[in-house]
Amino acid sequence: MNVSIIVPVYNEAKTVERVLMELVAVASNDWEIIVVDDGSTDGTRSILQTVCQEIGVAVVFRDHNGGKTAAVKDGLELACGRWVIFQDADLEYDPRDIHRLLAHAETGHRVVYGKRRGSWHRPNRWVFALGVLGVDLSILLLFGRFVRDHATCYKLIPRSVLTSLQLRSVGFEGCVEITAKLMRSGIPISQIPIGYTPRAMSDGKKLTPAYGFRALGAALRWRNWRPCPSPAEHTGSSSTLPAKRANSALN
Secondary structure (H helix, E strand, O other), X not given: OOXXXXXXXXOOOOOHHHHHHHHHHHOOOOEEEEEEEOOOOOOHHHHHHHHHHHHOOEEEEOOOOOOHHHHHXXXXXXXXXXXXXXXXXOOOXXXXXXXXXXXXXXXXXXXXXXXXXXXXXXXXXXXXXXXXXXXXXXXXXXXXXXXXXXXXXXXXXXXXXXXXXXXXXXXXXXXXXXXXHHHHOOOOEEEEEEXXXXXXXXXXXXXXXXXXXXXXXXXXXXXXXXXXXOOOOOOOXXXXXXXXXXXXXXX
């Protein structure tokens, strides 16, 4: 298995089916898709039970809403791919860009972030843009390295590296934890531009301006983190575990 796509989902009944169909349309034969429903209450669970069974995608259902990074960690436990990438279920990202990130990684870049570009004319988008930039600059001051758009969902990371980070966050601040720990591990982060179609809070966006304060706290928390010796990277092997877990979740 080459790529594991982890899709954390919370109350995305309007968009999740389309996102999964778009992922399946672009996925290569050596990719796997792992959906983690984080305690949705809007009918998302019912949609996933039907759609994931129809298209053969693994799905895990959490009993309660624990946070985006908590859902990602559940998906990571099932992942078999050499590379791991995250996919939001809200149509802000274009799954076709995953191929571009993977192609860039295969030229020798160990970790690749997709740097968002798109329309910023929607109401209050500048608030989020400035907030993310403020955290980016704080990371620069604390870690001595600059990454533009640390909060991007599209982070392509070797599974062995991601596992070695031993993530402790549960919410959106996991974006900072991943970036901070990669920097503390001395791992370069390459970036390429990707498409982005932002949505408003009224459309169901979960990230609020309060994220900036939590993100700053996370950056301070992880500034002195030291990596443990990590195992050599490996390509991984295919497994039926995700499918088995998915079937048990559906029963």
